[in-house]
Amino acid sequence: MSERSEAKSGSSGAPPAPPSLDDIFRRSVARQPHVPALIDPPDKRRITGEAPTALTYIEADRAVTALAGQFIAAGLPVGSVIAIQLPNTIEFHLTVLAAMRAGLVVALLPQLWRQADLSAALNRTSARAIVTAAGIDGVDHADLAMNAAVEAFSIRCVFGFGRDLPEGMIPLDIHAAPDGAAPLPLPDARRTALISFDVTPEGPRAIPRSHFHLTAGGIAIFLEAGVSPGGTLVSAMHPSSFAGLSSSLVTWLLSGGTLALHHPFDADLLCQQLAEESCTTLIAPAPLLMRLTESGALADLPSLRQAIGLWRAPEQVLSSAEWRHGAATLTDVYLFGEIGLFGARRAEDGLPAVLQPGPFGAPRDLPGATIAGDTIVTPRGTLGLRGPMVPIAAYRPTADSPAARSAPADHVDTGYAARRDRATGALCITAPPSGLMAVGGYRFLANDLQEWAKRLAQGAMLTALPDRMSGYRLAGRASDNARAREALAALGLNPLMVEAFRDRSS
Known part of the structure; x- marks a missing residue:
């Protein structure tokens, strides 16, 4: 680590370059190698069929080096794009850090994307590789990745975690011995590190970001929320977006604490996890946090100090209920697709903070803040x-x-x-923006919904209805809902569209 740092800063007297995310991670490894770093969801066996794992910083560093070596050994050149579709388990975060250590660009693929969306994203980014799990929540994601790779001519490697992977998929192992001979490129925080995907009125877009962009997003959340250094963060946000990654992975790296993961969502299991891990900071969708505090589920958590609520529908913040957890503060994080975000911590009255247009710092109430x-x-x-x-x-x-x-x-x-x-x-x-519909973390053009409905049958309808929890929810109507579901699934569309035509008679 020291050799890389010296080579990076040089001896010309030029100001040192900003640290990459891997640099920040390595500093924590050097400072506290045996402190717990990453903890799997307790129900991981249900999600992927694998047992939950917990890693210290030194163990996580070895896993990152091992995965980076496997990517380099597969022939992926520096700067190539590696797409990731994984659940909210430690493999996701280790893979992101490993790809960055190997000098690759990570493309985040939302978990609900199926073959149509996957193929389009892989072709749009000219991805050279894709990483997934054998199965996630009962869905054969290995098969999805292999089929999507066939339609993307740039794909050279398909990697997978888990057992019984299909022929042609390269298995990944976080416990493999690190390859000390693998040459690692010098980190550069200005280099593109991440690609996420957004939908604008002009259509889908791939959004590239550097380490610097990611760090700025994490710092804005970390400082505004006043995250406790060295504490235990529990993240119930899937990290398949800029906001999801900034609020979980980057905020954890900045805190130097422990990141415990919760695969969305099981409310009872989440509350049990918060108590067992002595959680100091909870990161979750804001509507979920509001429901938990209204039900009193967070009342018996004396260790909880900060709650970070992410609003994918920021127009709902001002009309939200007051925050009622006396010991923990709530920071509202306003999300604007993949464009950016800002946070505003609520005062003691529990009401949303008053926002003024113009420049804002982090934290907002500190004069002279960056x-x-x-x-x-x-x-x-x-x-x-x-x-x-x-x-x-x-x-x-x-x-x-x-x-x-x-x-x-x-x-x-x-x-x-x-x-x-x-x-x-x-x-x-x-x-929200005109012509766009957001269902949780997934955005659609309103016109696209009707175009997909027209492919089913005459008179079929697919629309978005307002929903307090997720912004919108999809609802469909066809002469035969079962056949409509089969047709949409065959087209490779995600379950949000497929299940819009579910039978509601019961």
Whole structure:
């Protein structure tokens, strides 16, 4: 580690480059090698068929090196894209760190994506490899990955965790002996490290980000929430998006503590896990947190100090209930697709914080805090966002787009309707982007829903209905719902669309 650091900083007197995520991880390994680092969900056997595992920092470092060596031995060159579709287990986080250590670019594939979405994403990013598990929640993801790889000409390697992998899939083992001969590239925080996927009014987009972007997102959450250094974080967020990865992996690296994972969702198991792990910080979708505190499920957790709630529907924050957990603070994290995020910690009254447009720091209530971002209300009444985590170039609008005529060139128009309160000047986010439907972490073009419905039969309908928990939920209607489900599954669409046509008679 020291040799890599010296080579990175050089001796020319130039200012040192910002650390990569792997650099931050290695510092924790050197400082506290035998402290618990990663803990699997207790129900991992149900999810993947494998027993839960817990690793210390030194054990996790060996696993990262072993996986990085396997990627290099497979012939993946520095800078190539490796796609990942894994559950919220330690394999996900180890694979991301290993890919970055090997100089690869990680493409995050949401777990509910099936063959149609997978093939499109692999081709859009020219991915050279894909990593998945043999099975996740009873679904044969190994078979999905192999079939999607056939339709992506750039794919050279298909890796898998678990047993009974199909022929042609390369098995991965976190417990393999590290290959000390594998040459590791020098880390560079300015290099593209991550690709996530978003849907804009112009269609799907692949959003590249550097280590610097990811660190900025994690710092904004870490500082605003006041995460306890060295504590135990329990994350119930799937890390298949910029926000999911920043709030879990990056926040954990910055804290130098222990990250315990919960595969979404089992409320009773989550509460049991929080108590057994003496959780200090809980990271989860905000609507789930509100339900847990309303039911009193979080009342008997004396160790809990911070709750971080992620709002995929930020227009719902102001109308949310007050936070009632006296010992723990709640930080609302406003998410704007894959564009960016910002956090606002609630005061002692438990009500959402008042937001003012303009530059904001992390934490917000600290004078002179480092600027985390900047918000504006554009001339067309939408929210514009910029900051060190916002990939402005990736969202540059086309010349005839309404966004091109509204937000300044150094801001990204999020599309969320926004206004300023006449009395206080406070920022109010009032509605999601027009033409887009968000079901949890999945976004669709409204027109696409109708196009898929037309493929089924005359008179078939697929629409999105408002839902307090996930923003929207999909509902479908066809003359024969069972045949509609079979047809959508055969087209390789994700379960959100398939199950929209479930039988509701019961």
